[in-house]
Amino acid sequence: MHVERPKVNSVAIELTAICNQKCDYCYNEWREDNGAEIPEESARLLARVDKMLDAWDIDHVTLTGGEPFARGDVWRVLDALKTAGVRVQMISNGGLITDQIAQRLAPYAPSYVQVTLNGPDRALHEEHVGPGHFDKTVRGIKALKKHGVPVVGCVVVTKKNGPVLDQILELWHSLGVDYIALSRFSPAGYAARHAAQLLPSRSDLLESFRRGAAVAKKHAMRLHCTMPVPPCSLEVEELAPIQFGTCPIGTSMQEFALGPDGQLRNCTLHKTAIGQVDDILREDVDLQALLAAPEITEYRKETPEFCKGCLHEQSCGGGCGAAAEWVSGHARKFPDPFVWQHIDDELAEGLAAKRRDGKTHLEMIL
Ligand code: SF4
Ligand code: SF4
Secondary structure, eight states, X not given: OOOSXXXXXXXXXXXXXXXXXXXXXXXXXXXXXXTTTSOOOHHHHHHHHHHHHHHOEEEEEEEESSOGGGSTTHHHHHHHHHHHTOEEEEEOOSTTOOHHHHHHHGXXXXXXXXXXXXXXSHHHHHHHHOTTOHHHHHHHHHHHHHTTOOEEEEEEEOTTTGGGHHHHHHHHHHTTOXXXXXXXXXXXXXXXXXXXXXXXXXXXXXXXXHHHHHHHHHHTOEEEEOSOOOTTTOOGGGGTTSEEOOOOXXXXXXXXXXXXXXXXXXSTTOOSOGGGOSOTTSTTOOHHHHTTOHXXXXXXXXXXXXXXXXXXXXXXXXXXXXXXXXXXXXXXTSOOHHHHTTTOHHHHHHHHHHHHHOOOXXXXXX
16 A cells, blocks of 8 residues: 655656657757667566656656657556556647547546647648648547547747747637647757747747737637746736746646656756666665755755846746756756847857858757
8 A cells, every 4th residue: 555655746757759750849858869779668667657656646647758659558558557546648749649549548538638739731830840740630639539538739839830829729729629738939958959940039929929819818718838938028917818837846736757768857858867867767766765856855946146136036936947957058057048048148149140040950058
């Protein structure tokens, strides 16, 4: 019997490094070579899941990847979580979800499957994710809905698609999906290479969110911005009904990430392993003790110099530390690149130069 297990709000289990798409905004570190170096062993994956379930009282799990349906043993993980009575939600690009897979998934009753569309049409969506995926994703969405699996829509809001966010939301509405996660582009992992092309400025984002808010009002859609938008950059109050949150790391709402390599991280976008543990399966790794690691408990105590004295220092803490880590080399020394691009000349010039010469690779700038 499980007794006195510490509560953990959520773990995003990255089932696999492999994906059928290669999205420019993908925050996976291993997207370039599709995880060639990361072995897939069913027994180890299931043992890691069991170890977490034994150690922690987990409220819910997000199954993600890579693409979770690229992994044949996704069903064994779903079985384990069902037996443990842990709620599941999934993040998928939808492209591998056939009628048969949707039918098989339905009895597991996931809270939802979140699927992303980044354009109102094939051309703009595929400009973000690669050719040949739009029709398959729409087929997947329709299959899930047909079998009664709740679908949450997602739009990664970028510099390219921000101007037509209203049209993308109209597409979601026409597909019968009215709850949408707006994931404003954040340069982390593979995506950090594409910051120059995809990172919206504050005025880009304000304009696109205004368009989004108008469509949300028209169709009574629920829009939730899943990445923090620091209040020093936008007056979010005027963007109702879009809902905004703050970074949950170090709070009771944190969602940890378990990588396909067995490393536990502060969230899916973060780079470093908590406690420098290379695989939680190692015998000497005590998962309950790991929750007291300074990477978690100290995270909110440090804020960027720029943010000292700000009214929002405690709640906002500088925005997305993971993106700051990828772009500026440290999670807590500099604010979110979304803010920092408007403050730091070096970052602004680096982004502008790469926009001009069309290069996609953003080197560490600081
Ligand atoms: S904490 Fe920093 S990033 Fe957040 S609103 Fe204040 S100054 Fe901006
Ligand atoms: S670091 Fe960024 S991606 Fe990670 S939980 Fe915080 S806001 Fe979200």
